[in-house]
Amino acid sequence: MMANIKKIGVMTSGGDSPGMNAAIRSVVRTCAFHKIECVGIYRGYEGMIEGDFISLDARSVKGIINKGGTFLKSARSKxxxxxxxxxxxxxxxxxxxxxxxxxxxxxxxxTGALVFNKEFNFPIMGIPGTIDNDIFGTSHTLGYDTALNTVVDVIDKIRDTASSHNRLFFIEVMGRDAGHIALNAGVGAGAEEILIPEEDLGLERLVDSLLRSKKSGKSSSIVVVAEGDKTGKNVFELKDYVNENMPEYDVRVSVLGHLQRGGSPSCFDRVLASRMGVRAVEDLINGKSNYMVGLLNDKINVTPLEQAVKGKSEINKELIRVSDIMST
Amino acid sequence: MMANIKKIGVMTSGGDSPGMNAAIRSVVRTCAFHKIECVGIYRGYEGMIEGDFISLDARSVKGIINKGGTFLKSARSKxxxxxxxxxxxxxxxxxxxxxxxxxxxxxxxxTGALVFNKEFNFPIMGIPGTIDNDIFGTSHTLGYDTALNTVVDVIDKIRDTASSHNRLFFIEVMGRDAGHIALNAGVGAGAEEILIPEEDLGLERLVDSLLRSKKSGKSSSIVVVAEGDKTGKNVFELKDYVNENMPEYDVRVSVLGHLQRGGSPSCFDRVLASRMGVRAVEDLINGKSNYMVGLLNDKINVTPLEQAVKGKSEINKELIRVSDIMST
Amino acid sequence: MMANIKKIGVMTSGGDSPGMNAAIRSVVRTCAFHKIECVGIYRGYEGMIEGDFISLDARSVKGIINKGGTFLKSARSKxxxxxxxxxxxxxxxxxxxxxxxxxxxxxxxxTGALVFNKEFNFPIMGIPGTIDNDIFGTSHTLGYDTALNTVVDVIDKIRDTASSHNRLFFIEVMGRDAGHIALNAGVGAGAEEILIPEEDLGLERLVDSLLRSKKSGKSSSIVVVAEGDKTGKNVFELKDYVNENMPEYDVRVSVLGHLQRGGSPSCFDRVLASRMGVRAVEDLINGKSNYMVGLLNDKINVTPLEQAVKGKSEINKELIRVSDIMST
Amino acid sequence: MMANIKKIGVMTSGGDSPGMNAAIRSVVRTCAFHKIECVGIYRGYEGMIEGDFISLDARSVKGIINKGGTFLKSARSKxxxxxxxxxxxxxxxxxxxxxxxxxxxxxxxxTGALVFNKEFNFPIMGIPGTIDNDIFGTSHTLGYDTALNTVVDVIDKIRDTASSHNRLFFIEVMGRDAGHIALNAGVGAGAEEILIPEEDLGLERLVDSLLRSKKSGKSSSIVVVAEGDKTGKNVFELKDYVNENMPEYDVRVSVLGHLQRGGSPSCFDRVLASRMGVRAVEDLINGKSNYMVGLLNDKINVTPLEQAVKGKSEINKELIRVSDIMST
Incomplete structure (x- = not known):
């Protein structure tokens, strides 16, 4: 079915992530390709309410594919x-x-988009943009791959100083309810232990494991901790706990924080953004609505927004096992 | 079936790629985890012939997950x-x-491994390590993701100077028979045109497209060319051709070459290497042989080595279309 | 003496270099600080002739300090x-x-600026922007430090693959008449040999040195060559020469080319650009003209443009000696 | 005077910094060049007491010039x-x-070295290795330039998300008693305000300045704070203060911490390390002792260790003024 779409709006909302600009660019150029007008909506739903719009043509998005953040800006709107x-x-x-x-x-x-669509029957397609990778219906959210590279790059740096001083580092990474970043970046950075919300390792096991590491000749250790890990303790409490139970360790803490959200997107995120933007626009043209574009089995596909919101992005159990084996 | 494997050798061969060290580390640690001995074979089949081996335990591979190249070195053996x-x-x-x-x-x-197995019935598992992504049986070869990031990073730099001077750049990337790097890095870098071995764009169409770009207000252009593109011309001939047919353009050439092979592996490649190493060793322990470990639909899986060698890794047609739309 | 300057123009000309945007930003903001108007001149002298100008206030240069290239663009004007x-x-x-x-x-x-000033008595201050560091009157030109980091980063990558394969690489870097990049980046990258225009090493000595390297146990070698090195041979001829005289070596060539001009400027170049911009504007306000701002003994200072043009930026002889010692 | 030096020890001590490995390499190779033996001392004075030594020849330091940290490790010894x-x-x-x-x-x-020399008349040369740049007698300490690049790179990333959300960020950087990193990286990153130990800006002035920024149309702001800034408040207290006095701002905090110590050294630090190592060894050979090698007016020079310890590395007042002008 061909909908009679003549003008499409595009906006970014919630926490920003690398690749959002590349996705906007793709939406704009796909509109241009199909001779449809495109309008940028500033500051998410906030700007939508205020009518803070800008007309965008193919040339107005040049030079942004490699820029972090979102030039349309993002906001939360009460x-x-x-x-x-x-x-x-x-x-x-x-x-x-x-x-x-x-x-x-x-x-x-x-969630906001669904309510809005229900009330006004306004056609909407979603593109998952967040570094946390916590969205059902896509193996990768936009910005996740970039954030992983940023995190391993930073941990590589911390490893330099950790091993120069034989220190133990607790490194907190983003992911309030999802351990994707911690698990993948932890494996990528060769972390000795990884604490994620999905698994309760237990503090005794952590101490045991660190003791074993020390005995096996490891002189320094990196423990990657997701913000909302199951131990219920944050990195500073973890430090105190280990200080008390393993006084022989020189323990340090690093909270990576917002630097994880920024940076030029990886090639993966740029390509993913480009593919998702094309699909989102063409589905709207074809009369679809209320779907989220995602990457499933390496192919671009769509999932009903309702499912995307309700579902849970599962952690990769195989990778937890790989992580254990790598810490041998 | 449980094979009676007590000692496993690991080697790297052919062109090196980022992630090889991470894969070696994974093989070594998985052996250690299963209380199996592990031996590194230097310089591929060359070192195998010479018995140039080194015993490797869990600690001997520390600090290498983030190093480019292969510490076991690689070689081609006549x-x-x-x-x-x-x-x-x-x-x-x-x-x-x-x-x-x-x-x-x-x-x-x-291919060498298959012949060797046939002659001596020696158990072998393969891990695909090459930046070209030209292996059947895996969506991603080890090093490919890193190479893409390296290439877009370099093209971003060239874009700086291209747009400061309103120039047209032909940039040659690796991939003698496969356009994976050119296509993905080209889309990721926002290239105006991408020339790959799998598609014959034709030189007239290239000139047409560049003329259209110029008219549409693009002041500089990047054309990414795979080594073995279908035009049959290399980047220097392309430059001459455009110089002759579009004298208004200031044309430059850049051959990226070997820098694409090096560098610290991306998080993706480190994780992939870790997962592949575990599977390769555990399959050997379980009595399997003559398979290549690959990533299929985002899951670790195996393909008979024979198929891996005979099959062809297809280019993503959807992405060619995305590329065309992005050049609008 | 206080000149009655009310509006200052700023332009970039010749080959672009990282830090030019930061320098423009500094000129614009210093003008704003002193309540002077500022005008950007597009495409160097070409745009000046055409009156291709843009009014710039403090906000119009936000977000550019970290961008490579020059948003005012550059050109050569006949x-x-x-x-x-x-x-x-x-x-x-x-x-x-x-x-x-x-x-x-x-x-x-x-040189153009001097002629222009002589003819029209138009007040001019110069800022040295080029990656080659070949300007008299400043220890560092804008973009030079960034280019050095880019080059060592790329050579680090090539080193990965060189040492995985026991290869000899000839790497050509920019610097047509000046070996600054080759010498400094060569030492920084740990190159075995460095060929620069200022010194005639001689081809026999090169071969001797490579033979000694090989004997001393070096398995791979990097030779950094400035575009205009004294051997009179370019990298491809050097390769042929070594191939003929040292057939045991697997020789490769890499021409880094334009990627050296781009990229986000280093902290050093951003700070230098900021300091130079302030001085250039304030000297104009104070009635000075025909000087180039430079860094001398770590302090911002000025040199008459005439001297800057006539003088020669000498290579650091001590560093040539350091380079020899490091190749031990 | 020519001392009869036949074997030289080299060690790293205190906080590690990028470039230490390059300096060790230079010391080792300069010894080899002069046919002197070289011995690495592990873990600073701690390892010296234990006799934890390793013999180092020219080949044993290959491939370390680009590695962060120190392979000899560092420690503080009671x-x-x-x-x-x-x-x-x-x-x-x-x-x-x-x-x-x-x-x-x-x-x-x-300080330890001076005491040791006084007691045992043992010849010692010092090389300043610390990211803080707080040593008298050198314009640049080893690792400082690299740390500046690391910090601006991270702030660039935070800027992406800050400007996507119109936020104010307080970013704490290292430098307990010295504002060098804060001031230079702050200018390099285009920070709106910079708080350093050497200057008391005053909290009211900070609020005033932020209010002015907001009025002048800046939508996001970065304030760089040195650990020991003069306000006497740390970044979290600053956040609370601004939250209370400027509720319209969405304020965030980022403590960069140990990531600033790591990473591959910049070209500048690698070259500086190479030059310093040569001078340190050759001065020992020439019978000198109790000097620190430094960079003064862009030339390698030495300062008596006693002065180096007592003196203070002054902040660049001109740069403070540049910073103010850039915040216009």
Missing amino acids: EFMTKEGRQKAYNALKAANIDAMVTIGGDGTF | EFMTKEGRQKAYNALKAANIDAMVTIGGDGTF | EFMTKEGRQKAYNALKAANIDAMVTIGGDGTF | EFMTKEGRQKAYNALKAANIDAMVTIGGDGTF
């Missing part, structure tokens, strides 16, 4: 959570003759 | 192509009580 | 070499009420 | 602060026939 706010947003879209939109963000963004 | 050479290699392996081996390399490496 | 061209340029500047200008570039740029 | 400890150290050096030593580290390292 007003959009109210019926009145959404009505204003709808009015603004209509006033600008926008027929459909591509929204790039995470769970919160998609 | 002697191994002879029956006598292979007999010497077999004798050396037997003399060292090596029961099975993991070989990390590309097509040529695997 | 017309400016004629009296008529320069008259047009002067008319355009006067028509836009521009009282003085900061020109960022190399020798050619400054 | 025992060396006692007369008995130092006596043991001297005995160990004599037992190994070590005639002189090069010690790479910071203030604490040099």
